[in-house]
Amino acid sequence: MTEPAAGGRFVEAARGVRPFAVDPEVMGRIRPMQARDAEDVARLHHAAMGNSLWARVGRRFLAVLYRVLVDSERFLAFVYEEPVEPGSGRMRVRGFIAGSTDPDAMLRDTFRRAWFLLGPAALPGVLKPSVLRRLAETARYKRVSDAVHLPGPVPAESLFCSFEPDLRGRRVSGHINKVLFDDLLARGHRYVKITTEVDNEGANRQLRSWGFVDCGRFRFYGKDMVTYVLDLEASPRVEPVSRHPAV
Ligand SMILES: CC(C)(COP(=O)(O)OP(=O)(O)OC[C@H]1O[C@@H](n2cnc3c(N)ncnc32)[C@H](O)[C@@H]1OP(=O)(O)O)[C@@H](O)C(=O)NCCC(=O)NCCS
Known part of the structure; x- marks a missing residue:
């Protein structure tokens, strides 16, 4: 893959990033998404990103979509769970991240299948x-x-991430980002793309703290959006570690 026209922007962004301190307890609560998580993930997706097209189609559709996506080899997703009560063995999903090694091909194949x-x-x-x-x-x-200044084709994308409100700003979401990004790097992806609304304060703050580079703005659904890209190889926070079984 070619270096970005903007030269060392990615290297420069990575230089300003603090290393990520992993909390083993938080890491231990993250696992690959499975079909049984579909209802919980649909609830979290619908609650926080009700404006996204998938959510507008309806919560039932979301649950069915996540249930079938987990069988796609291009879908890479994780959930964060906590015990329902302290010491209880019953767990509750309270956050998730859903990414893809190639969203276009993933959706095409999933709808066909x-x-x-x-x-x-x-x-x-x-x-x-x-x-x-x-x-x-x-x-x-x-x-x-993609009509922005991307460093060549960037197929991998982090599509949706959401945590229950009381878990936000506590770096739990940072851990699930790391798990997805580590996996993408382990699979040979150099870059990951994320788009978000320009006025989504939480998402923008998090992505900048990771060293994502603002590659350009566009308008979508009448909203101002930004395309961010992270150079996984240059990031001091990302290691080539796969925690997701290949489908
Ligand atoms: C977007 C979202 C996942 C971000 O998660 P988060 O919990 O804020 O993220 P984190 O706590 O991991 O970290 C954000 C960074 O900002 C910092 N931060 C958190 N709260 C802060 C505050 N009040 N002031 C300054 N910095 C803060 C953290 O220290 C962290 O920096 P670090 O990575 O250098 O340690 C979360 O806000 C969310 O679930 N939102 C609803 C759904 C959504 O909008 N999803 C995004 C769609 S693209």
Whole structure:
């Protein structure tokens, strides 16, 4: 992959990043997402990112989508869980991250493979005019979000990440980022892309603390968006470690 036209921007960003101190207890509560997590992940996704197209189609659709995505070899996702009560063996999912080694190919294959599950789950949602409008706009997503200064093709993407509000700002989410980014590097990806709203304070603060480089702005769903890219090889926080079984 070629170096970015902007030269050492990635190296410079990595230089300002503090190493990431891993808390083994937090790390021990992160595991690969499984089909049984689909309802919890749909709840978390819907609660915090209700504006995303997938959430607008409906919570039932989200649950079915996550259930089928976990079978895709291009889907890379983890959950964070805690005991329901201290000392209890019963665990509750309180945060997640969902990424992909190639979102376009992943979605294409998943819809082809599981259309008979996804279609009926999506139907009530896609008939809403606001969702239809967004679906039409989503066809432009890759074109507009990539129409920035990317360092060559960047197939890997962190698509969604969310934690229950009382866990935010405590670096638990930082741990789940690390797990995803380590895995991507272990699989040979040099860069990871994330898009977020320009006014999403929590996401922007976190991504800047990781050394993500602002590669450009675009408008989507009537909102100002930013495309961030992290050079996984240059990051002092990322190591090539896979904690996800290959499907
Ligand atoms: C986006 C989201 C996942 C970010 O998670 P978070 O819990 O804030 O992230 P973290 O605690 O890991 O860390 C954020 C960084 O900001 C720092 N930080 C946290 N709270 C801070 C505060 N009040 N002031 C200054 N810095 C702060 C942390 O120290 C950390 O820096 P570090 O990595 O150098 O240690 C979380 O806000 C969330 O779930 N939001 C709702 C869903 C969402 O918007 N998802 C993003 C869609 S792209």
